[in-house]
Amino acid sequence: MGEQLMLGQVSIKEGTPRRCVSLSGATTAAIAAELKLFKQKKAFVDVLEWRVDCFVEWSNEPLRQEVLTIIKAAIGTTPLIFTCRTRAEGGQATLSTVTYEELLQWASATGSFAAIDIELALLPQLAPGLCSRIRQQGTKVIVSHHNFERTPPVQTMVNLLEAGADAEADITKLAVMPHSKLDVLRLIEASQRYACQRVPVITISMGALGQVSRLIGSFSGSVMTFGALEATSAPGQLEIEQLARQMY
Numbered sequence: 001m002g003e004q005l006m007l008g009q010v011s012i013k014e015g016t017p018r019r020c021v022s023l024s025g026a027t028t029a030a031i032a033a034e035l036k037l038f039k040q041k042k043a044f045v046d047v048l049e050w051r052v053d054c055f056v057e058w059s060n061e062p063l064r065q066e067v068l069t070i071i072k073a074a075i076g077t078t079p080l081i082f083t084c085r086t087r088a089e090g091g092q093a094t095l096s097t098v099t100y101e102e103l104l105q106w107a108s109a110t111g112s113f114a115a116i117d118i119e120l121a122l123l124p125q126l127a128p129g130l131c132s133r134i135r136q137q138g139t140k141v142i143v144s145h146h147n148f149e150r151t152p153p154v155q156t157m158v159n160l161l162e163a164g165a166d167a168e169a170d171i172t173k174l175a176v177m178p179h180s181k182l183d184v185l186r187l188i189e190a191s192q193r194y195a196c197q198r199v200p201v202i203t204i205s206m207g208a209l210g211q212v213s214r215l216i217g218s219f220s221g222s223v224m225t226f227g228a229l230e231a232t233s234a235p236g237q238l239e240i241e242q243l244a245r246q247m248y
């Protein structure tokens, strides 16, 4: 791996998993309430993610910009990730690839995000070189893949992580659903096999069964774990203070 990866002022490295919480409010008022909670729980949060797909007016650009201004004013130097999670990968947004790409370009152009999440499955339909262009503009790229149905075989998961690196991601992310403890162990195996390779990894086994994967990043090699301020943005997330206390 090359030089130290930074999200804003936060270093991202194997062995020191960072804690991220999502802003997943549906309205401006709900996001403002989340920001209040963030202020109370700031000590436990390294990174924030704005799950734009959860905001019902995500397609209204002036309003989106307004909410972004409110968020930026409240979070200080805490780095912010832009994520528009599509329905196919467990999110709320149903949108065309064109609109998805416009959103990514908007996020990049604002200069307000430390990183942008891009879904691996959509990359072939996006403009070639989009990841590198976003990176050249100074924003990091997280290429992600979610499987809410099941946990694929270990080699398939390693390949998915590798595909993120091939797409020139700064971070490659995989979240899968387990149906057994062995599935959880498989995700951890894939994580550890890929960790320390070309780019840092974020790996998550979702649901109650997979909760342990959110606690052991220092063991699995996952550089980031997602917790909740209150409402969860994915199954199995722990409340952020509880997460901070249980991680090792």
Ligand SMILES: O=C1C[C@@](O)(C(=O)O)C[C@@H](O)[C@@H]1O
Pocket (backbone or CB within 6 Å): 022, 049, 051, 083, 085, 117, 144, 146, 173, 175, 204, 206, 226, 227, 233, 234, 235, 237
């Ligand atoms: O990709 C991820 C991880 C996640 O799905 C989780 O399982 O915690 C939560 C999402 O908000 C985030 O974008």
